[in-house]
Amino acid sequence: MARVGLTPERLTQAGAELADEVGFDQVTVSALARRFDVKVASLYSHVKNSQDLRTRIALLALTELADRAADALAGRAGKEALAALANVYRDYAREHPGRYAAAQLRLDPQTAAASAGVRHAQMTRALLRGYDLTEPDQTHAVRLLGSVFHGYVSLEMGGGFSHSAPDTDDTWARILDALDTLLRNWPAPPTDPRG
Amino acid sequence: MARVGLTPERLTQAGAELADEVGFDQVTVSALARRFDVKVASLYSHVKNSQDLRTRIALLALTELADRAADALAGRAGKEALAALANVYRDYAREHPGRYAAAQLRLDPQTAAASAGVRHAQMTRALLRGYDLTEPDQTHAVRLLGSVFHGYVSLEMGGGFSHSAPDTDDTWARILDALDTLLRNWPAPPTDPRG
DNA sequence: TGCACTTGCCTAAGAGTATTAGGCAAATCT
DNA sequence: AGATTTGCCTAATACTCTTAGGCAAGTGCA
Numbered sequence: 001m002a003r004v005g006l007t008p009e010r011l012t013q014a015g016a017e018l019a020d021e022v023g024f025d026q027v028t029v030s031a032l033a034r035r036f037d038v039k040v041a042s043l044y045s046h047v048k049n050s051q052d053l054r055t056r057i058a059l060l061a062l063t064e065l066a067d068r069a070a071d072a073l074a075g076r077a078g079k080e081a082l083a084a085l086a087n088v089y090r091d092y093a094r095e096h097p098g099r100y101a102a103a104q105l106r107l108d109p110q111t112a113a114a115s116a117g118v119r120h121a122q123m124t125r126a127l128l129r130g131y132d133l134t135e136p137d138q139t140h141a142v143r144l145l146g147s148v149f150h151g152y153v154s155l156e157m158g159g160g161f162s163h164s165a166p167d168t169d170d171t172w173a174r175i176l177d178a179l180d181t182l183l184r185n186w187p188a189p190p191t192d193p194r195g
Numbered sequence: 196m197a198r199v200g201l202t203p204e205r206l207t208q209a210g211a212e213l214a215d216e217v218g219f220d221q222v223t224v225s226a227l228a229r230r231f232d233v234k235v236a237s238l239y240s241h242v243k244n245s246q247d248l249r250t251r252i253a254l255l256a257l258t259e260l261a262d263r264a265a266d267a268l269a270g271r272a273g274k275e276a277l278a279a280l281a282n283v284y285r286d287y288a289r290e291h292p293g294r295y296a297a298a299q300l301r302l303d304p305q306t307a308a309a310s311a312g313v314r315h316a317q318m319t320r321a322l323l324r325g326y327d328l329t330e331p332d333q334t335h336a337v338r339l340l341g342s343v344f345h346g347y348v349s350l351e352m353g354g355g356f357s358h359s360a361p362d363t364d365d366t367w368a369r370i371l372d373a374l375d376t377l378l379r380n381w382p383a384p385p386t387d388p389r390g
Numbered sequence: 391t392g393c394a395c396t397t398g399c400c401t402a403a404g405a406g407t408a409t410t411a412g413g414c415a416a417a418t419c420t
Numbered sequence: 421a422g423a424t425t426t427g428c429c430t431a432a433t434a435c436t437c438t439t440a441g442g443c444a445a446g447t448g449c450a
Contacts, residue, residue, distance in 0.1 A: 003398060003445065025220070030436055040437080042399045050437065106353050117355075136361040140369045143347070143356055147370070151346020152338070158301050160312075161338055166331040174335045174384065175342070181382045187372050198416065198427060225407055235408080237428045245408065396447070407436080418425070 004036055008046045011036075012056040019057060019098025024105075027098070029053065054105060059115055061099035065092055066116040069123050077130040079180040085127055086149055086176055093153045100153070120146075131183040141183060148179065199231055203241045206231075207251040214252060214293025219300075222293070224248065249300060254310050256294035260287055261311040264318050272325040274375040280322055281344055281371055288348045295348070315341075326378040336378060343374065 014035055019027045029050050033040040047053045065088070072084040093100035107115060124142045133141055152175065155161060161168050209230055214222045224245050228235040242248045260283070267279040288295035302310060319337045328336055347370065350356060356363050 006398075028436065029438090039400060041401085041439085044438070045398065104349075104353065109354075109357075112354070136365070137369070139361050140366045140373075143350070143363075143366045144343070144370050144373065146350055146355065147346030148339070148342050149346070150350060151342030151344070154299075154349070155338070155341055155345060158299065159304070159307070160341065162304075166334050168338075170331070171335045171338045174332070175339050177382050177385055178335075178339065178377055181380075182373055182377050185376075185380075187376045189369065190372055201427075223407065224409090234429060236410080236430080239409070240427065392450090394447100394449085396445105398443105398445080400442075400444095402440085402442100404439090405437085408434085410433085411431085413429080413431100414427105415429095416425100416427080418423100420421100420423085 004038055006036060006038065006042065006046050008056065011043060011046055011053065012060050015053055015057045016060055016096070016099050016102070019102055020096050021098065024054075024057070024098045024101035027054065027057065054102065055107065055111065057099070058102040058105040058107065059111075061096070061103040062116040062120070064096075064099065065089070065103060066119040066123070068092060069120065073123055073127060079176070081127045081130060082145075082180055082183075083176050085123065086145075086172075089149045090153050090156075090172065093157055097157060100157075104150075128183070131186075133183070133186055137186055141186065145179065148175065199233055201231060201233065201237065201241050203251065206238060206241055206248065207255050210248055210252045211255055211291070211294050211297070214297055215291050216293065219249075219252070219293045219296035222249065222252065249297065250302065250306065252294070253297040253300040253302065254306075256291070256298040257311040257315070259291075259294065260284070260298060261314040261318070263287060264315065268318055268322060274371070276322045276325060277340075277375055277378075278371050280318065281340075281367075284344045285348050285351075285367065288352055292352060295352075299345075299349075323378070326381070328378070328381055332381055336381065340374065343370065 011032060015027055015032055018031060018035060022031070029043055029047075030040050032053070033043055043053075047056070068088045069085055072088045073081055076084050107117075121142060124145050125138065127145075128138055128141055131141070152172065156168055161171070206227060210222050210227055213226060213230060217226070224238055224242075225235050227248070228238055238248075242251070263283045264280055267283045268276055271279050302312075316337060319340055320333065322340075323333055323336055326336070347367065351363055356366070
């Protein structure tokens with residue numbers, strides 16, 4: 001009956017490690033209890049339920065990711081900043097696949113609004129200040145960058161690119177070039193919308 | 196003890212409907228049995244296990260999606276084809292969120308190779324024939340388009356764009372413009388790779 | 391230092407899901 | 421019709437989630 005010293009923080013941290021090892025959807029209250037060599041019910045004093053645990057892991061991941069992003073953007077601008085931010089996402093997903101998956105968890109609006117998720121959008125906006133975009137184009141660009149970063153990382157991790165020939169690092173570099181070019185020459189709205 | 200007429204196909208179909216209603220990760224052998232008013236164990240004559248069921252749903256979704264894509268591309272080229280293909284993904288995800296999530300399921304290499312997933316890549320390549328890209332740039336572009344389509348749809352469905360001002364339809368249209376412009380002016384590789 | 395109180399982990403118990411083994415009856419074949 | 425196959429069933433095991441209530445280890449105060 002020795003006390004192990006469980007806290008919500010330690011559980012969240014261990015849950016994140018577990019996620020990276022076995023996948024976020026394999027993160028279970030039972031598995032976490034095993035990891036602490038403790039009975040399952042004991043966790044319920046620290047975490048409301050399974051959902052709560054997963055949400056905490058997601059928030060941890062979002063915060064870590066935002067911290068890394070802030071770090072990477074510091075002192076950089078233009079294409080350098082673009083590449084730095086992009087690589088933060090890709091590298092984080094590679095180092096911490098479970099956490100990255102957790103960061104994709106759908107949060108309820110209030111939780112999402114209070115999360116580090118908003119910092120991500122702000123940082124992408126900050127990065128775009130190095131390009132010449134005004135609203136609403138800036139928001140469009142924010143969404144495009146988010147889509148490319150998330151989409152690429154997600155497909156690459158899922159093995160979607162594994163069969164084909166060119167190295168994914170090459171593709172990644174070329175995509176960043178392309179985005180840089182695109183942002184420097186952002187096309188004006190067309191006359192005939194959405195053909 | 197009346198026979199209900201279960202088959203792998205009917206189970207897969209019903210599983211897909213269930214996924215759209217309650218989410219792909221809520222698709223459970225038990226829930227499916229309830230839907231057919233049948234005992235859980237009965238499903239195991241038709242489906243190997245829960246994993247097998249999910250895989251079948253994923254393959255169904257990939258096929259449906261590829262069929263729609265082929266249909267949309269028929270007789271179109273250039274930007275029109277680009278928009279048509281892009282809208283196939285977005286519309287499918289909206290109409291069938293559970294199926295779309297299923298299509299993201301990680302398949303083992305052999306299953307993936309035999310799936311309709313390869314058709315998707317082929318169709319994106321076909322679309323790119325309307326632009327002036329040679330290998331390996333074509334593959335880079337295939338990956339970029341896949342990333343944008345999947346990333347955007349995924350973030351939009353996850354509510355990632357819900358707070359901000361411009362309509363997501365506007366952003367979508369502008370992103371398609373931007374991609375079209377980009378593909379028509381695909382930048383050459385830079386002298387200094389990956390800064 | 392001793393005692394009351396709080397807190398942390400425990401046992402117990404109930405519900406849901408996944409999976410296997412073996413049985414009986416309905417459909418199918420000859 | 422009788423034999424065979426097939427489809428759904430009951431039964432049983434194991435694992436996960438969750439709540440309720442208990443006891444002992446730690447904490448605070450006299």
